[in-house]
Amino acid sequence: MAYKVVVVEDNRDALDKIVHLLRKSPDFEVVATYQNERAALGQAGMFQPNLFFINVNNESMLNAMSAFVDTFSGAYILGTLEHWDPFIAEKVSVAGATGCILKPFSAGDILEYVQLYSIRGQHKPAKLITFFSPKGRAGRTTLAALLSLLIADKTGERVALIDADLQFGDLPMFFDLAPKRTLVDATQDIKLLAPLTLAPYFYPVKEGVTLLSSPERPEYAELVAPESLIEVIMMAKNIFRYVIVDLPAGFNPLSLNVCRIADVVFITTMINSGFEVNHAKKTMEMFDSQADERRKVHTVFTRVNPFTEEQRQKIADQLGYPVDVMIPNEYRMISVANSGRLAQGLPDDTLLMKTISAMAEKIIDAGR
């Protein structure tokens, strides 16, 4: 069955080009074309279309995206873009549309984009979750990895893990992967990429979870420009419903920039000497001093022992902030990560997995 296509495009030339290419393909049947969004919203329903191309470089068409989503709820609604624009793409996503496609495109591209955006999950903005730790060795990477696996498993939606611990990223090792392309390639190529061409930089870890790897060597870290990393992350939000970023330890331009655009920041701390709580406090104060209205920074303490509410209160008192998440110790974790078998996870009935599972549920609920 061919898609019944409606094209909404104010530029005559562009409209002709799109219609021409669609007519050559047996997969598409152009049922109507419009040069303004009001006409399309009023009339297109008569043709029962299931695929829209709407020029979102045109501001009033962009603003009408949510009206298209409401009026044609079962249809794929694609915004067409002259050049990739992360902010327009974000607006399209917030409107609940299928996604954006870069002009010029071929019939094959359309099918691939529809496929890419369908497996992504619900047509809602992606959630960007970052893992920050003051000094490192906090269980940050392990937690990010397990959470990704659980979210993908529970939602059936696509999850991206980005290893932005540029000098000493451990995620490829946790999953026993040796990717040929890393963040160095993705950030250097980003100006030439669109969601469809960025997707292959992510390597499958397990059903629904893919990894964009850290550079192979610490000296390559300087090849990753913080502003390009932001562009990669923003584009990844079009391909994935959840984008989870593992950051390098401490405050640096990279970690601060990524946290600035994040929906949730987890400040991850493991208590050893006891002074780690002070470091977490300093970190929270630093984030507080530059906070917007949303409370998006959450505290996570790993390997909490004893794993009790009393202990939670004790930490909270020293911290001066609530302890949002407590993760228990699990000795088996080390050997699992050591053998590159993190993707297999641990038995669901362990306290560790139950706790992280509850954390995943909360994140999913907040994104619904």
Next chain:
Amino acid sequence: MAVATQSGIERSSVIISVFSTTPGIGKTITAINLSAGLAHEGYKVCLADLDLQFGDVLNYLKLTSVNTVAGAQRAMLDHPDKFRVSDFLTEYKHADVKFSILPAPLYIYDAYQTDVQIVTNIINDLNYFDYVIIDLNSMFSALNLAMLDISTIINYIGVIDFLPALKNYKIGYDTLILFEYEESKIRLVENRADSQKLIEGGDVERLLGEPFYHKLPNDYPSVKKSINTGQPLMFAAPDSKLTKSFDELVGLYTNRQRTVLPEEKVTTNKGGFFSGIKKFFGF
């Protein structure tokens, strides 16, 4: 030994930086116990805490001070002519052992504002000490590279209990060699060497192509006691095997004939990778 440095000072003090590529593996404990051990031998020692954002030297010694690297930087900028580094040092003293400490900034904001060249100048001003021990953090930042450049010895420490930690130790060592630090200057020190683990020390040495210079045993109870009492191991756990092992390491570092060759030059890397990474990290 006297070595001409970038700023033209004849440096006579031995600078030992304590560096690793994995956090939380005992850098600060090592730095403190090296300082205490060297002071115990009668040397004038200063311990500089350059883990600027989250330094623990004062925490582990139960000391507080408002004088830090941040204050020293401000003073050096405001009144370079009147600047005296000794105004910003804090003293650790117990029994016959005393050494000076240049503490890390109290606030992250101050740590973030730290300038690599000014810190280098401050460390240069510590030249009147016999030994300057520098506690760093676990990455190749502009500051850490500048400190490794001016160091006589890089005490490169690792705990090899976890595969990613081994990977980071090996990659870190290769990177140090790549940056053209002399192999003789890099001292491989294994911490928690005798703990139960999956990876054998001998395999690690084969992988690195270098033997460990020294191995510190695993002794968590003594370390815990040291942190809880705010005292170096020689006071908190005088008879422990870890205390003895640190004493041996101090012995290695005080035998100047063996460890510091007279013709050994301090490298001063300018430009190249160094300036690139400086731009990237912004501090």
